[in-house]
Amino acid sequence: MNDMSPMSGKCPVMHGGATRSTATSTKDWWPEALNVEILHQHDARSNPMDPDFDYRETVKTLNVDALKADLHALMTDSQDWWPADWGHYGGLMIRMSWHAAGTYRTSDGRGGGSTGNLRFAPLNSWPDNGNLDKARRLLWPIKKKYGNAVSWADLMLLAGTIAYENMGLKTFGFGFGREDIWAPEIDVNWGEEQEWLAPSENRYVNLEDPETLGPNLAAVHMGLIYVNPEGVNGNPDPARTAQHIRVTFARMAMNDEETAALTAGGHTVGKAHGNGDAGGLGREPEGGEIHDQGFGWMNPNADGKAGSHVTSGVEGAWTTEPTKFDMGYFDMLFGHEWELTTSPAGAKQWKPVNIEDVDMPIDPDDGTTRTMPVMTDADMAMKVDPVYREICERFMADEDYFRDTFARAWFKLTHRDMGPKANYIGPDVPDEDLIWQDPIPAGPTGYDVDALKAKIAATDLTPVEMINTAWDSARTYRGSDKRGGANGARIRLAPQRDWEGNEPERLNRVLAALEPIAAETGASIADVIVLAGNVGIEQAAKAGGFNVEVPFAAGRGDATAAMTDAESFDVLEPLADGFRNFAKDGYASKADEMFLDRAQLMGLTAPELVVLLGGMRVLGTNYGGAQHGVFTDREGALSTDFFVNLTDMSNSWHPVGDDLYEIRDRQSGDVKWTATRADLVFGSNSILRAYAEVYAQDDNQEKFAKDFVSAWNKVMMNDRFDLID
CATH class of the missing domain: 1.10.520.10 (Peroxidase; domain 1)
Incomplete structure (x- = not known):
């Protein structure tokens, strides 16, 4: 969790602030149009691997012991082009793993590290991910060596786990099996702001009530993983920060004990970087010059020294021995009183009021002089908030308990988005079933x-x-x-x-x-x-x-x-299900948008979405038996009637209320059917209509029945991970 965010007001990457391309696109011309492309992202044509490549089978050939040995060696193999703090890359690798996994949010299950998405925009250029491009380049020789046998997604998360082991933590385990994507994700809503680190008010109904953070969001600013380390909107107030920490970590599946353990364990090692001029940094990776070759935040003032870098703007280590996993974080935080100060880069941070030289961390470059330790506002929250403090006191009283709690929380952080344990591969998969893995016993198969x-x-x-x-x-x-x-x-x-x-x-x-x-x-x-x-x-x-x-x-x-x-x-819980024309009372989002979101989460393609909808409407499966969209005179029979009548030009379509429409006979004006947006979008959206017309054709009735059954079976089989070899 080191270098959680750039300092407010002097963000290294705020050069113009735009987070989206300025090129005119179809969405720019028609911003209200339904974006069906989320159903087509990660198309096979963007995947460079052979059609028969199976990562889950290939990773089983991986020499795990050799890979882990190479990662252990990397930790202390400091490179001139990016020298390691105290000659150890552990803190950097942990931060990379953390920030790859830490985007997960429980609301829609999106984010997380299971796809290797940290390689692509916008994540690779978020302010909070400053200089993680260097961590991936340090891993490149290892990725090159093991090739297809290990994905970037697995490697980036394993690197942090090995870093902890190298610094003295007995980790809980590790599971391989994460498959890489090959293009940025377009289905994840990271927020509506057009600038990095825009004021938090943009994300809350009421900033004083952290629970009012917008739906599907967890981080407090655009471009951050969790909270602002300088305080809410950059204003230090540990008690207030604690409330925002509690909500944002809960939205990422962590309870108070896991949150305190992760904060302490994350800051037990490594350091934050703000020992320089943030204004002198170059652009983020996506905005860099072509000759930067994907490197971002180029620092002309680093002078080849690890301690001269600027990432978050906060400067300093949290413990006396930052390359050792120990109880030093608690000793430092609770063993001193703290006062506000600023880093050389201008970030607000906390320093001890009095500290002996022997308790100060050694300079990461010269290895002899002592430097002032640091606490962020998020760290001070662990001391000020009564719940977090009580948890930390339990940790301090029992080091084994802290180590085990942190190891389990780290494992959860890095595996939460992998689903059931059946998806885990490798020799280090823990035997224990954890409740957050949604365990399911094997079922019988011998019946008739x-x-x-x-x-x-x-x-x-x-x-x-x-x-x-x-x-x-x-x-x-x-x-x-x-x-x-x-x-x-x-x-x-x-x-x-x-x-x-x-x-x-x-x-x-x-x-x-x-x-x-x-x-x-x-x-x-x-x-x-x-x-x-x-x-x-x-x-x-x-x-x-x-x-x-x-x-x-x-x-x-x-x-x-x-x-x-x-x-x-x-x-x-489904707040809306367009397949059954259901929307829970009190949710005002457009039915067609929620429909598309549900279909994408279920893994459906646009043709599958269309054929399922048309079939379910004529079957009469609407919530409560409602007749909206049931464009047929033989309800209950599987037929193409929905598509035939949707595209029939003898009909006309008329809004008659909030999200309600009538389909009338064009000549007589008689009402034939009623519909919602979740019905009519299949005639209004040009892409969806193109698919609907396929099934409206006279020669595609057999195709419709075959395609409907195939799509239905896909939905029923989505979670059969027990059948994976």
């Missing part, structure tokens, strides 16, 4: 699927009831952090069982019919829910004239309440 389907079909459940229950169980899946989905059948547990969008009355009725069948046949209820949805689809397809069989793979397990962190599942 055909007999089970017959029992399901013999119930009095309607196809729509079965389809909706399977859909609601599976739609929680988020590809961003691989959470949610039908595996585990958590739809029958709190809090999901009571979510408004899951129609609890209908859900309880369906579960009451299916649970005895699961018990009788030996299948998991998770499998039975999905299979019942498949049965409903097959019945609806038959009614539409299609003879289809929906694929099914047994083996889902049933999670228990003890395996479920109910509070952490609250963020998975």
